[in-house]
Amino acid sequence: MTQCAIAAAGLGAVAFGLAMLWSRSLYVGAVCLLAVLLQTALIYMLLGAPLLGLLQVMIYAGAVMVLAVVTIMASGGGPSGERFADFSLPRPLAALGVLAVAVELALTLASTRASAPTPAAAGLSAAFGANLFHAYALATEAVTLLMFLASLAILPDREPS
Amino acid sequence: MSGAVWATSGALFAVGLATVVLRRQMLAMLLGVELMVAAADLALVRGACRFMDPEALAAVAVVLAVAAAEAVVGLSLILRVLRSGRGLDAGELSELRG
């Protein structure tokens, strides 16, 4: 049962992704991305990592997407002109290049044995929480400092002395 | 049917890549990057659950934070370019060449 739920969520995510790619206006793109993120959070929960799903929703869907929407509003991102960038080589060829990457990925993924899904262990998310602050303590601290540094980006430039 | 998760993450990654490479507006490209990272996280989580490995989950959490930081930096840079009057179009940015 969870399997078809996962599949459905997956399909939904891909659909919204494609919508984001094709959407002319940035608003629609942002909303589609939000939907994709929610779908993946759902998949996390289905796979047995509810805490992570919650984290995803909180950090990603919440903070990041809000920032994105605000920026789009600031830039007046209504339906603007040309959707795709122009390339020195003709555009379909450019698309073909990207397609090649996708095909390669699909091939490598297809070659993996589809192993049977094991039901998520009960205590996984608990262990995950503890692990975050013991084994990966260094990483978490480093990341928090990184976020703090990233916030410096907002400070305006020094007026040229 | 865990292959489905692989399929979705692969597809999402491809779409994200297409968005980054093909779209003209920088903001859309940024969204594309976020999509690619989400796809990678999905694959990681699937692996973590399969191997019952809390470490991988912690890794995904860390990656989420990093992606957030990255988004902040990206958005601020794009805004600054916007405010300096060069618009959202990536094609405009070709003063440095040769």
Place this chain on the structure above:
Amino acid sequence: MSLLTSLWAVPALGAAACALSGRAARWTALVFSLAALGLSMAALRPILVSHGAGLLVEGGASGLFGISYSLSADGLSLALVALTAFLNLICAFASWELEVPAGYWAAFQALAAAVNGVFLARDLFLFYVFWEASLIPMFFIIGLWGSDNRRKAALKFFLFTFTGSIFMLLALLAVVIAHQRATGVWTWSLPELTGTDLGAGAPWILLALMAGFGVKVPMVPLHTWLPDAHTEAPAAGSVMLAGVMLKMGVYGIIRVALPLVPGAAAAWMPILALLAGVNAVYGALCAMAQTDLKRLIAYSSIAHLGFCLIGVFSGTAQGLAGAALLMINHGVTTGALFLLVGFLYERAHRRGLSDFGALATRAPRMAFFFGFSILASIGLPGLNGFVGEFMCLSGAAQSPILFGGLPFYALIGAIGVTLAAAYALPAFQSVFWAAEGPNSVSPKVFDLGGRESAILWTLCALMLWIGLAPQPWLATLAPSLQGLVR
């Protein structure tokens, strides 16, 4: 600071001293040149006493990666070091009245230091470092104080030699690696490396080494930098370039290329000897076609070194000794010729054969010295040019390499000797004897002064001395080449 180290360290210090001494740079240069000459004589004395058999070795503690600071000197290398010191002194005198910055004198001292380093190095790494380091001072000498299109010539000179020597570096590395694979020891010292089994790669390594040294000698296909570099360099620069830097190539072949890959060298010797023969004839033919006096002398250098290589590749005792002596002779004779062309250029700022006429009446001394040097250069017996060429050709005649049973290389060499007169004398005639042409600048040429004559008298005396009594010179040079005799 032991003797051999001082041989290259003193000129190096001299370079620094000249750079710092501003106006009095020429005096510092003179002092250091004299010191260098004295030191080289002191080093040469034990060799002379023991009839050229001695070998001085110095240093040797192995540093990092098997590299060790070790020098060695025998008859040949000390003779070349003495030649460098002598020519450096001559150049100091020759450019005494030029108004040039201190850098000019520093560059010459640095050049002498680097070249001495090449002749004394026992460690291949040290050999390569000095080999490339000698390019920098010459690059500046040609570039800064050369004549009109000196920039292109300087860059072409540097790039040409660098290209050759970078492939030489790869070859040296291959030998060092092969040695380590065989013995498990990293070492760059030449005596230990000779005789390593290089297996299938030997011909390639020989080719790369010959490319590196061939550019410097120059061997014909790799020679096109020489005419430009010589024509654009200042007088003293051409003297040092022709007198000493070309010998680094031949010294490299004798000391590094042939001993390192004896098997491949023996197999390829006929081809190499043929190339040497081509060098001699090709250089003479090109010289006949030149209209610029200095360019003509440059091509004559190619021809002379073609004989030198015939002697080296003949593999006979007198061939090798003749080649070594020819290196010294060429330094003296071509040095004198370049000085004369330099003095001519100082006065009239022109070098074309048709730019002058009837200089014999205006400048009889210059005519005498130029005639004397030209005769020495084309190998008139009794002067120094003949001794070297005769022994090289005699070596070629007796050499085991035969081309269809005939001493073919002696034949090519003899043709080269004959052609020598065909380019040298017409040049002498058109500058000194022919009547003044329409655009002749002869009126601006006044005769040589006392200083210039003194320099040229010493060179002419040396030419005559080596021509009539070469035996003491041969005694010091020959023993150090025993190894290559087949």
Place this chain on the structure above:
Amino acid sequence: MNAAQVPWAAWLLFLAPVSAILIGMFVVRPLKPEWTHLPILASCAVVTVCALLLLQRVLMGGSFDLNFYRWAGVGSWGVDFGLRIDGPGVAVLSMVAVVGSLIHLYAASYMEGDPGFSRFMLVFHLFFLAMIGLLTANNYVQLYLFWELVGAASYLLIGFWYHKESARKAALKAFLTNRVGDFGFLLAILLIIDSFKITHFHLLYFLVARATAAGHAPQFLPAIGLLLIWAACAKSAQFPLYFWLPDAMEGPTPTSALMHAATMVTAGVFLLVRSWPLIAAVPGLPDLVAGIGAFTAVSSAIVAGTRKDLKRILAYSTVSHLGLMMLALGLGRVSVAIFHLIVHGFFKAALFLCAGNVGHAIHQPTANVDEVGGWRKALPWTYVFFVAASLSLAGIFPFGGFFSKDAIVDAAMERGGLFALSGLLISAGSAFYIFRMLFLTFHGERPEQKGLSAHPHESGSGLLAPVGLLALGAVVIGAARPVVETLVAGGWTALPVGIPGYAQTMNLPGSTEIPGVALKALLIGMGMAALGAAAAYALTMVDAGWDWRWRKSSPALERVFDSDFGWKTLVDWFARGVSSLADFVGRVLDKKWWDGAIEGSGRVVQAAGSLFSDAARGRLNEALWWMAAGAALLLALGAAR
């Protein structure tokens, strides 16, 4: 025999000229250039005395061969320099010394007032020293050294009046032709060292004799012989390489007299005499030498008869007489060849100096047949000396020339066949051209000639005395026949050398005795000479205008004679070929193609650089596309295996 026992005369032979040149150059020339000739004349005197003393010593059997010092040597290979005073050497040496001194005397007054006087005298004496060295060398390398020095001196002297274009061209032609000859000589020396390991004459004679006796002559002996003949042909102006001698007349008359008549040109014959055992050991070579000699002699005698310039007539005459010497040598008569060399030295020098006086009479370096005529009265002394010398040249009985020239003709007759015919033709020919010159210059004014209107005046005593002595010598020299005979006989005999079994005298490949005056030879020789003289008289005195008439009537024929039967045009064509080859190699092949290709490679790299940098148009999307493509490439490579 060590250095101490060497007679002081031998030392002085070299010391005098060297010190004279050094004093002249460093002391006299800077102070008083016009006195340069004084130390030089003194040295000439000393050299003459020494030469005669050495002659007397060798006659008494005192010849020696000694190595002084090792010139250059490495391991087993070595060349020593030394001195060899023996029969042929000292014979030619004394002729050179006597004739040379007289010509120096003549030159001192002839060149007076010339701006380059001191330069001339110094180089003139340098040549003299080189000639001495050549004659007394005891090995091939030392001989080659002086051989080249003589060539260089002749270059400087022919080109003495360098403001004249023709003199410069002649000097260069002379030197380059000699260089071509020396190419052969150098190769010969190299092969000698390769085959015999030594270059000393007397050791070589012994080794060659032993080798030929044992039947296994070294592989390169024929080549060595041929190359030596090639060198001799260049220096002694024989057929293939003679064309430089007539042009060498551009030099001042003393030069022509000393070098291009008496001494330098005979060096080639002397070389063949020195290496005669080597050449005789190879079956075909002596006949080749004789053939070349005969052909050159006949052809140049004919051409001499057609020349207008006096000195050129004498030049072709010299070529002819050298051919005679080669012929004598080829026929095996070594001493006859040397004797004719000595006699020829005297009368040809006298003739040249007379020609010099004739030119001097009208203040020109040389005179043309048109500018002279009927000067018997105006230049009485010159006329007398000219007659004496020309009689000696023609080989008329009592005069010196008869004894040597007819000995050759006699040998030719004895050999018979073509050589006999050429012998007769030469006798007639030489009589014809010398008497034609005599009659045209001194007898019968002709309308085509300026004659007395050029109001010539006799030269001063300084010029006449040396000519007189030489003319006297030309007449008297015939008596020296037995002296030369004994000298040459000792030429190749053993000299005290430490090789065991060397003591015995070698059997001489050629006969050294000079036949006495055979009646048959007398008649034939005199007959042909008379015939030649009569023809000359007929074509110059009886039909006075003949000389000019045939030139106008058949200009084509004149062109044939001018170009020496087409040989000169062939040589010019070859010279132009070589220089155009050099131009092609030097300018097109080296500069344009090869150098251009190398510099071109630099431009190729720059073009590649600009191609890439145009591709980088700085667009962000394109950059990312390339990144994606790069990642795809790595993926493909990663998954490939």
Place this chain on the structure above:
Amino acid sequence: MTGLAIALAPQAVLAAGVFGALGLGLMARPSPMWARALAVLAPLAALAALRLVVPAYLPPLVDVDFKGLAWQLVIYAGALPLAICSSGDDVETALFLGATLGMGLLCAAGNLVMLFVGLEFMSLPAYLLVARAGAQGRSRRLEAAVKYFFAGAMAGALFLFGLALYYGETGRLGPGAGALGGLGRAGVSLMAAAALFKIGAVPLHWWLPDVYEAASPEVSGFLSTSMKAAAVLFLVRLVQIAPDPMFAVVLPWLGAATALYGAALALRQKGLRRLLAYSSLSHAGLLVLGVGAWARLGGDPDALRAILFYLAAYALMSNGAFLFVAATGVQTRDDLKGWAARSGGTAAAFAALLFALGGIPPTGGFMAKLLVFWQSLRAGLVWPAALAALASIVSLGYYLGLVRDMYFEVPAANCAPIDASARARERILVLACAVGAVVLGLAPLLRIRP
């Protein structure tokens, strides 16, 4: 916890530095002197702390070994010039220290996640530093920063997806995964792409010239030395953690191609900074060749020592070159004409640096190139070494071209005289770097152990 503190002492010091810089921001009117002092003190303290560190392996994230320590030494030393010449703006100092800290973390990374965190930690502040630092050319710097950001973000995403694939196959985030199947190898390839992006290998190099040209010279110097060293270590660690035969084959040829590409393009550049950027690309190619040789030799310590020596020498040379641009304000090659006549001292130093960059013997540059050629020949990579040799010949074309412009050309008529006192700090540093580069050349004889 204490073990971690000791193992990561230098990183801790830098973190304190970052907090200090941020603290400065809070003060009302912070005088630039404080920020500048902090910028210099922090790396020096880190260098001092480096001596305390004892190599330790603290699973899963941290693995400090001699290699890591040596690399940190080179990175912090490479960061000093930018620290000394910093403009005293506290935000800039924070960003600079943050980037340096990121590199430190990367050196201590034990597994792929920490490697990724280190990568991002050093990249993000770098994007901002490029956008912010520097006096003029603000719009060009912004454009460069955006390009740098997007390229970096995409590389990060590629790395992540590669990590996911690798984890999907092996179930491990760290070393010790044994032979890899198809999925694992694909993952490794993607991760390698991210590393090669950071170094600037050919297909992934497009950002490098624009960033180095637009950023202020000191920042470019910092990026081209310390950042490149970190990127090389990133590749080395990646090869160590996930060894794959693909590296030994692809890296040498990719390195040779990058070297040739960089040299060919630098040959025709008119702008001096863009020329130095492409020359840095060419040197990156040689480094990749070095890593390829090291991978092919199966992780031979000698090969690693060669790479490290190259990075140390390059740190001196590249910083020196960019500082010369900063000190003299030279924009194009024509401004450089006749420079020796106008200011001898800096011209001589720059000439020495150019000779070093070109690999001419008495200098460190030659020693570095020799070692890389040596190791690649040892690994049997004859043809890539020959191509790299060809590249260094082409590179001489422009290095010597610059020396020719400086010395042999006549200065343009209307050029203003140079006052030697301006930007004294940069001039002194250029001289110091030049002397360092030459002394390093004699390393083997003076037994300096890299």
